Amino acid sequence: MLHKILKIHPKDNVLVALTDLKAGEKIEFEGNDITLTHDVKAKHKFAEGEFATDEDIYMYGIICGKAMHHIAKGEVLTTQNVAHKTSEFTGVRDFKPWSAPDVSKWADRTFMGYHRQDGQVGTANYWLVIPLVFCENRNIEIMKNAFVEELGFAKPNKYKSFVKQMKDLYTQGKKSEIEALNVETAETEGESRIFKNIDGIKFLTHQAGCGGIRQDSEMLCGLIAGYINNPNVAGATILSLGCQNAQPSILREKLDNINPELEKPVLILEQQQEGTENNLLTNAIQKTFLALTDADQLERKPAPLSKLTVGLECGGSDGFSGISANPSVGHASDLVVALGGKTILSEFPELCGVEQELINRCTTDKSADKFVSLMRAYAASAEAVGSGFDMNPSPGNIKDGLITDAMKSAGAAKKGGTSPIVDVLDYAEYAQKPGLNLLCTPGNDVESTTAMAGSGANVILFTTGLGTPTGNPVTPVLKVSSNHILAEKMDDIIDINTGGVISGDKTIDQMGEEILEHIIEVASGNKKAKAQLLNQDDFIPWKRGVSL
Template sequence: MSEATAAPGGATTAEATAILLRDEDDVAIATADLPAGTTVSVGDRAVTVATTVPRAHKLAVRDMTIGTALRKYGQVIGRTTRAITAGEHVHSHNLAFDDGAREYAFGTARETPPARMRGRTFDGYVRGDGRVGTRNFIGVITSVNCSASSARMIADQFRGLGALDDYPHVDGVMALTHGSGCGLVPDSEGGRTLLRTLRGYARHPNFGGLLVLGLGCEMIPVTALVEDLELPEGMVVETMTVQETGGIRATVRTAVERIRAMLPQVDRARREPVDVSKLVLGLNCGGSDGYSGITANPALGYASDLLVGAGASSVLAETPEVYGAEHLLTRRAVSEEVGRALLDRITWWQDYAAAGGGTLDNNPSPGNKAGGLTTILEKSLGAVAKAGSAELSAVYEYAQQIDTPGLGFMDTPGYDPVSVTGLVAGGATVVCFTTGRGSVLGSKPAPTIKLATNSEMYRRMHEDMDLNCGRIVDGTATLEEVGEEIAETILAVASGRQSVSEELDLGQDEFQPWQLGTVT
């Protein structure tokens, strides 16, 4: 028999193999594979493992009858589908989603985040409108899919070793291509969403120059992407269409000439120290597991609180993956209006899922379940930990401009590339992305920092991860220590240090606007 300890409230030792997050929880989280017959000391009780419990999965710490509302994080995550005895593995075979009533309150749990990062700076690019970029790219933005191949050919002329050696202050030339722009009604929800996304990228502070490229006969013309956009002084902008320029070959030749003419001016930009309050952080996760809610997500939430306390903006996203935890966010809302705006988006998603023949509890994915997550309620309760404890200051539509300091929420799908695209379109200049199963996501022009939730995956995929948050469970670092490290990593990357996804030149193909509405 092996023994391990886990103190109430989540305090653990290096030898711990099960963690009880709250005294009232019905389950603990295995931090190692627990064979049947193992005795584990959880809080003030000894539990003998009845059936093998995989690492990151749930272990029952008390007997439960069929139909019990089971708790983790101190919140209901589902209802038992049969009687469960202490020591059993709790997962899809004996626990199911149960959309019980949640009590909504507004502004009853507002907290002021710590202010100890006030006065800190990062080295950024100050744009003519006062916003600050963390990178200095030239973007080739397409108004329609018909110009996508041409845009890639243009950007490819500036990729590879030596292509921009004469312009050391230009981070690259990137193509933003997508599968829409025609065949949809411009004033429809889908048309407005696409236009808002493209215009958000066009005015992003990480761009020093733009070439907007269309075919010439699309429903969303190139002029719509930049007209009345109030681009910052000094931004270099060119617009072209393939039809007017004479076809693909002529377009590529002409566009390359125009970008070469832009390069000297874009290269004049220089980094300078700016207050951390100018930072806009996007929070996202993907490939979550049973560790996500106890390591990387709360550590990122801790870092988010530090930045928000210094006046920065930090934005949570993925509406289907806060479903079941939205009542915790409304309690942190600065006003009832902000809280109800979040609930309105939840209602929209319930209707949207029903119209497509589904429900929001179709989540978690098979990979999430293999990693120990059973219901969307459990997944969401872990996901909202990325938002720390700061009060909720604003709720944004997809790709809407982030204009309120503090913690915000953006309505996006849970699909990682689409969600991150919305955050970057809104103005996020750095993205932090937590993953337990392993993700190879990148983003441009805003860099993505990838945070591993567990040490096993980090060792296996360390070349794709920026930081290992699994040390929290291993007992080699505290949550606060990892949170501080994340905050310092954010400032370093904002100041120009490449993230691992940037080293691999990822992000161009991950530009994926949310496609909504009828296509004709």
């Protein structure tokens, strides 16, 4: 049964509209009669009582804003009457024991994965081709054109066939028939792969590796090292120009730091050493092809669920994200942790206002101190350029009910469930400890998912209320909708629909269990993430410094 309103936490002094409400409508809640002063769209909030100027506004049990002026009982909250505000955090840890969920029914479950020699298990088997510097992007594209279609990794392109049909009609003098064409009827050729145990060759490009500051190139090498070490990657071909800041020696050092026992093939070719472009590309293509023949020998085998490393992401969030999708993902995270796996919660600007809760969940003072240090440094760097975490909500967030960063953050943090935080990682550090890990990344969707794959995530859960196509080259990204409307409207990008939590048909625990089952299917290769089917390979390294 769909209820009209929701109070998320007993301490809250605002109510959430679960459906569109009209001005003048009378709402009865816990003996309190509220007459709405304005129309309230679904996902938005209205005042449970009167607010005085500067009075604190609570959601999720924490301070999420303050009244900019008097707000009447029943008045909708907007950016015109509410300003960003958060609680102060002390940094002092108050850790309490965790009550883990019952995972007995998954105790003997496995997924079919690719076992690496270092003990990690991949949910996919990709070969990576990536440059150390943007100067090599063109050569990466040439290699891509040489490999992808010939080896059967190209996705059928109905739009290419659609254009061909229009071209044929136009050259035949049948321009009037073009508008009657339908892209869905365009004929496409299916793929014919010769390497049956390789899921794809991923050719990545970027705009980093030289210029900027040296720290940016160091971080790029750390990120690429993480991608090479990711269990979904069989090996890599690295193109280097030779004179750039991001040197092969730095990449090797980063690889040694992550995994001194790495036995994956890493082919590094340097253009200034190889000589002509022809020499570089001939050698790179030949060596890569031979390496692919070896990578194809690996087959999926059963692996315990403790071998899962699940990234937790949100993007295009709405006012329902923190009520349905995020807590459902949070329960799935708790299940994975209870089974001995790893989960990764990132997007530090979207943890603003919940710092103390996360500090209290850290298992050591060292981790808590590192989290405080990273958060304060990040906030200070934003303020130094005239910005701040308070400017994080996007126009789409605001339009759909997330009017302050604290409000957005309080809901976003629900993706991390309730489990203890075993480690805090800076950008490009690799997740090594079973349990929930915090990873310092921007709130930007692609920069964050890029980082999580570089920290070892072999599956990523991505909640959204507005819709986003974001994917990753080497890690399946499962899109989790917060509401029924989005799931129906953009079913080509949504994998899992948690709208049943809003409609009252499902509980958060039930949805969390369904999400875990979906993860197992994707990890085993039985299902593809929608982003994989769309070939959505988004990769953006984070540049912390200024360009010089």
